[in-house]
Amino acid sequence: MVEATKKKIATGAKPLLEVKGLRTWFPVRRGLFGRTVGHVKAVDGVSFSIRPGRVLGLVGESGCGKTTTGRTVLGLIPATAGSVQFQDSTIFNIEAAGGRTMMGAEELRRMRRHMQIIFQDPYGSLNPRMTVGAIVGEALTVHRIASGRERQAIVADLLRRVGLSPDYINRYPHEFSGGQRQRIGIARALALTPKLIVCAEPVSALDVSIQSQILNLLEDLQEEFGLTYLFIAHDLSVVEHISDEVAVMYLGRIVEQATRDRLYAAPKHPYTWCLLSAIPVPDPTRRRTMVGMREGEPPSPVNPPSGCPFHPRCPKAFDRCSVEVPQLLPLGDEADHLVSCHLYH
Amino acid sequence: MAWRRFRSNRAALGGVVVLAVVAAACFVTAATTEAGAGVSKAEEAAVGQPHPWSPSRSHPFGTDTNGRDLLRRTLAGGAISLVVGLAAAAVSVVIGTFYGAIAGQAGGATDRWMMRVVDTLYGLPYILLVILLLVYAQQKFWVLFVAIGAVSWLTMGRIVRGQVLRLRQEEYVTAARALGAGPGRILVRHLLPNLVGPIIVCATLTVPAAILQESFLSFLGLGVSAPQASWGTLASDAVDAVNPVVNCWWLLFFPCLFLGLTLLCMNFVGDGLRDAFDPKTEK
Numbered sequence: 001m002v003e004a005t006k007k008k009i010a011t012g013a014k015p016l017l018e019v020k021g022l023r024t025w026f027p028v029r030r031g032l033f034g035r036t037v038g039h040v041k042a043v044d045g046v047s048f049s050i051r052p053g054r055v056l057g058l059v060g061e062s063g064c065g066k067t068t069t070g071r072t073v074l075g076l077i078p079a080t081a082g083s084v085q086f087q088d089s090t091i092f093n094i095e096a097a098g099g100r101t102m103m104g105a106e107e108l109r110r111m112r113r114h115m116q117i118i119f120q121d122p123y124g125s126l127n128p129r130m131t132v133g134a135i136v137g138e139a140l141t142v143h144r145i146a147s148g149r150e151r152q153a154i155v156a157d158l159l160r161r162v163g164l165s166p167d168y169i170n171r172y173p174h175e176f177s178g179g180q181r182q183r184i185g186i187a188r189a190l191a192l193t194p195k196l197i198v199c200a201e202p203v204s205a206l207d208v209s210i211q212s213q214i215l216n217l218l219e220d221l222q223e224e225f226g227l228t229y230l231f232i233a234h235d236l237s238v239v240e241h242i243s244d245e246v247a248v249m250y251l252g253r254i255v256e257q258a259t260r261d262r263l264y265a266a267p268k269h270p271y272t273w274c275l276l277s278a279i280p281v282p283d284p285t286r287r288r289t290m291v292g293m294r295e296g297e298p299p300s301p302v303n304p305p306s307g308c309p310f311h312p313r314c315p316k317a318f319d320r321c322s323v324e325v326p327q328l329l330p331l332g333d334e335a336d337h338l339v340s341c342h343l344y345h
Numbered sequence: 346m347a348w349r350r351f352r353s354n355r356a357a358l359g360g361v362v363v364l365a366v367v368a369a370a371c372f373v374t375a376a377t378t379e380a381g382a383g384v385s386k387a388e389e390a391a392v393g394q395p396h397p398w399s400p401s402r403s404h405p406f407g408t409d410t411n412g413r414d415l416l417r418r419t420l421a422g423g424a425i426s427l428v429v430g431l432a433a434a435a436v437s438v439v440i441g442t443f444y445g446a447i448a449g450q451a452g453g454a455t456d457r458w459m460m461r462v463v464d465t466l467y468g469l470p471y472i473l474l475v476i477l478l479l480v481y482a483q484q485k486f487w488v489l490f491v492a493i494g495a496v497s498w499l500t501m502g503r504i505v506r507g508q509v510l511r512l513r514q515e516e517y518v519t520a521a522r523a524l525g526a527g528p529g530r531i532l533v534r535h536l537l538p539n540l541v542g543p544i545i546v547c548a549t550l551t552v553p554a555a556i557l558q559e560s561f562l563s564f565l566g567l568g569v570s571a572p573q574a575s576w577g578t579l580a581s582d583a584v585d586a587v588n589p590v591v592n593c594w595w596l597l598f599f600p601c602l603f604l605g606l607t608l609l610c611m612n613f614v615g616d617g618l619r620d621a622f623d624p625k626t627e628k
Contacts, residue, residue, distance in 0.1 A: 112523060112525035113525070119516050124517065125516040125520050126517055127517040128539070129539055129624060139524040139525065172624040
């Protein structure tokens, strides 16, 4: 039943969120006068769209720009270029030629009702001086949705929905475990009944046993409220269950994007092979076929390598890879399987 | 909530009681005694020895070199010291906190300019500032407050700004922005409550600094003028009077005892307040 409604929403619907050519560069300043000597190209030309009720998993290793992507989409970090379209409104559109349209501060504030974020660190993301009730209910006050008893009732209901006792309303964050704190963070994001939630590595900081609980909770809530997720993680195994589509990021760019089933069954990009082979297999009799990534750290986003950014670590690299930058293109006749690799184009 | 936590802290509660007693005694004495009054001629004749007298039953703190009862002078002087100390702390909390918080929250060029103003005031020779003020002011006492107030909030401003810059990076502040909270709300609801600890510590350190500054200004003739006294002037007068030949220890001991006792109590109260505002200290 839920599956059926999900499908109905998804097919033919306009994208809820559409990101085009997103770039977020941070200036590197040196010297007495703070001269800009370069840029950290944290996000360098990322495009994707998510249809209502769907989940896009965004995966990559630390420092690849996936979290920055999530925050830039919500307007929490200023973008350098690109556009973000949410439903029928343009959050921002910064053209390379210099034209820019930005949503006004007040309009953006109202827009925030519809798009929320869940953070990675359940310790840093809750104000230690506020009670659980104040944290979860803050958005209701900010947007003048409810106050007093009414607000208390909504907060109690939200706590119940995320699996916490409403009695916790007057407690402080330090009295809770990591998993419980993450539930409080989820309740806070749900308070405004948003359409889109950016889950910025919501389980990375949690114990493995708690991870599955939180993932199940997020999945239940998604079905219950028909939420749309941009689900960011550094581990392909985390997003496998929850995502409809998965995008793999490397050094500020998407290198492969496909439906969940295709990506896990027939990964194409060598980097995706490496990530998939890094997932532990809970079966001692099955030998893992490790795809060996070549030695080395991920390159610096200040000076990305020439050509394909992955070529210095790629097990399949050949001459062309260090010269020409590959484009993210559909794979043959598979229109919804995009890959950015010279092996295929 | 905070009050309940404060009440359960014995040291802090004791500090409040002692402070209240000292302050009450100081203000009552200051209001009821004439500043320069010495002991009566009859008493002088009865004792028949030159001042200063060492502590006795009729003068528990002894008398000073001019024949004035030291207990009365210590208490009356305490009134001035306490007012100066608390006024400086109040100025630094109010102006320093808001100045620093606004600079830190605004960031960018606003922050740079606001902090350059603080740097300039810091760098300005303090005495020059006081003398400049003195040119304009008729009443010296007023200059004392303005001069001490003008410098006491600078350190607080810097500390608060630094803390705001640090706290602004916290994820819960990003979360508040994502909820749609404006900069004012973030400042009042998220930043300031987390600044209570450093602000209280800094304010408790401002009180003794201001009391000492007052004695320095009085020494230059810019603050309290004789026959009025403060703990700072009493102590600095005593240092001149105490020498290897005449050992008038009480002249130094009692003002310093009161000063020390007050500061100790303020530290206990400050600690108690800091803990009272921190939900983590709940048992």
